[in-house]
Amino acid sequence: MAEIISVESETFQQQHGIIGESLEMKEIIHVIQQVAQTDITVLVTGESGVGKEVVAQAIHATSRRSKKPMVTVNCGAIPEGIIESELFGHEKGSFTGASETRKGYFEIADGGTIFLDEIGELPLGVQVKFLRVLENGEFNRVGSSAARSVDVRVIAATNKDLEHEVRTKNFRPDLFFRLRSVNIRIPPLRDRHEDVPLFVEKFAKEFSEKNGISFLGFTPDAMEVLQDYYWPGNVRELRNVMESMLVIENGKKLSGDDVRKYLKGYQAPEGERNLPVYVAQQNEFSERELIYRALVDLKSDVLHLKEMIVNAVRSTEEIRTQTSNLQSAVGGFPHSFNNDNGEDISLKEMERRWIIGMVQKYGNNRRAAAHALQISERTLYRKLKEYGEV
Numbered sequence: 001m002a003e004i005i006s007v008e009s010e011t012f013q014q015q016h017g018i019i020g021e022s023l024e025m026k027e028i029i030h031v032i033q034q035v036a037q038t039d040i041t042v043l044v045t046g047e048s049g050v051g052k053e054v055v056a057q058a059i060h061a062t063s064r065r066s067k068k069p070m071v072t073v074n075c076g077a078i079p080e081g082i083i084e085s086e087l088f089g090h091e092k093g094s095f096t097g098a099s100e101t102r103k104g105y106f107e108i109a110d111g112g113t114i115f116l117d118e119i120g121e122l123p124l125g126v127q128v129k130f131l132r133v134l135e136n137g138e139f140n141r142v143g144s145s146a147a148r149s150v151d152v153r154v155i156a157a158t159n160k161d162l163e164h165e166v167r168t169k170n171f172r173p174d175l176f177f178r179l180r181s182v183n184i185r186i187p188p189l190r191d192r193h194e195d196v197p198l199f200v201e202k203f204a205k206e207f208s209e210k211n212g213i214s215f216l217g218f219t220p221d222a223m224e225v226l227q228d229y230y231w232p233g234n235v236r237e238l239r240n241v242m243e244s245m246l247v248i249e250n251g252k253k254l255s256g257d258d259v260r261k262y263l264k265g266y267q268a269p270e271g272e273r274n275l276p277v278y279v280a281q282q283n284e285f286s287e288r289e290l291i292y293r294a295l296v297d298l299k300s301d302v303l304h305l306k307e308m309i310v311n312a313v314r315s316t317e318e319i320r321t322q323t324s325n326l327q328s329a330v331g332g333f334p335h336s337f338n339n340d341n342g343e344d345i346s347l348k349e350m351e352r353r354w355i356i357g358m359v360q361k362y363g364n365n366r367r368a369a370a371h372a373l374q375i376s377e378r379t380l381y382r383k384l385k386e387y388g389e390v
């Protein structure tokens with residue numbers, strides 16, 4: 001049985017671009033194959049960058065709906081006031097600005113799949129309407145009393161702990177129970193390091209072909225460094241690290257020291273680190289081995305400290321550059337609210353320039369910019385819309 005699954009999953013991996021050799025990933029691929037044939041609602045959970053969207057795409061691509069579209073909706077990026085009409089559509093004149101009747105994403109996805117990303121961001125008022133669609137396939141366009149129904153398969157994803165959201169009354173328990181009946185939980189990359197070499201190979205091939213670089217591979221200790229790293233940003237972070245390394249270290253066989261330069265000096269939270277533990281009933285560790293492991297951990301702590309110091313020095317330099325970049329983004333810091341051209345700048349205008357400057361700085365990655373500005377993605381979206389930037 002296990003053999004059959006592994007042969008099937010190999011072909012599946014080639015077909016759907018989803019890779020993984022760990023038991024966890026093989027199990028996930030098996031579940032995808034089972035649920036894809038049905039219309040059952042699936043909840044995909046896991047930290048940012050673990051591959052939730054990749055899983056959603058694989059479910060859709062394997063299902064009988066694959067010839068129809070998969071509509072992806074990022075619930076966190078749609079302003080709260082319009083999310084209901086975006087999802088379910090609206091009738092002409094149902095609210096100020098509704099000059100035309102419009103279909104919502106559920107109707108657009110008819111016959112296919114709707115992927116509701118960041119479902120934890122769905123406002124409470126809309127959650128009840130979403131539950132109704134899940135329960136009996138029905139919904140109303142905003143401003144209409146006629147119930148409509150569509151043939152849509154729902155996949156939802158979140159990196160939030162929905163149980164916690166339920167406890168803090170931000171998420172309806174009935175919707176939570178309905179959603180979690182099939183829950184694909186993707187473990188963080190640090191908990192499945194067997195998958196790291198596969199990703200490394202995949203991304204090395206992809207980036208060397210894309211950039212015309214000849215990649216000479218890694219020394220064994222380099223691969224160990226990659227496998228032992230904490231990967232707070234998961235597969236996405238590994239992908240980015242591979243791209244930078246390949247491009248910058250062009251044509252070189254990479255050693256452990258080369259690789260370390262590209263990893264952030266990230267410290268795993270206390271308690272999650274591999275501190276040496278003495279397990280009395282397991283005699284396989286002799287005292288000498290324990291001392292050896294303690295020394296290895298100590299060495300890795302020293303390396304982390306070294307990286308942290310290097311990073312701290314780098315960040316100080318970065319802050320200096322950012323300050324001067326931001327100064328140009330806001331047209332110079334106000335001196336009596338005048339810039340160099342003598343133009344008066346209002347607080348609102350300063351905010352506008354600052355926000356746009358930050359979005360540019362993060363290469364139009366709104367999530368990263370919102371994070372840096374310490375505002376929600378929804379607030380950022382609303383402000384950009386206000387500025388006519390979206």
Ligand SMILES: Nc1ncnc2c1ncn2[C@@H]1O[C@H](COP(=O)(O)OP(=O)(O)OP(=O)(O)O)[C@@H](O)[C@H]1O
Nearest residue numbers: 017018019047048049050051052053054159235236
């Ligand atoms: N199992 C996998 N096989 C192939 N590529 C993967 C896999 N998992 C993740 N990736 C790659 O990692 C990156 C991040 O994946 P994805 O966008 O699906 O993550 P996510 O969990 O949806 O993240 P977020 O919560 O930030 O939206 C993508 O480039 C994706 O192609």
Ligand SMILES: [Mg+2]
Nearest residue numbers: 052053117157
């Ligand atoms: Mg995603």
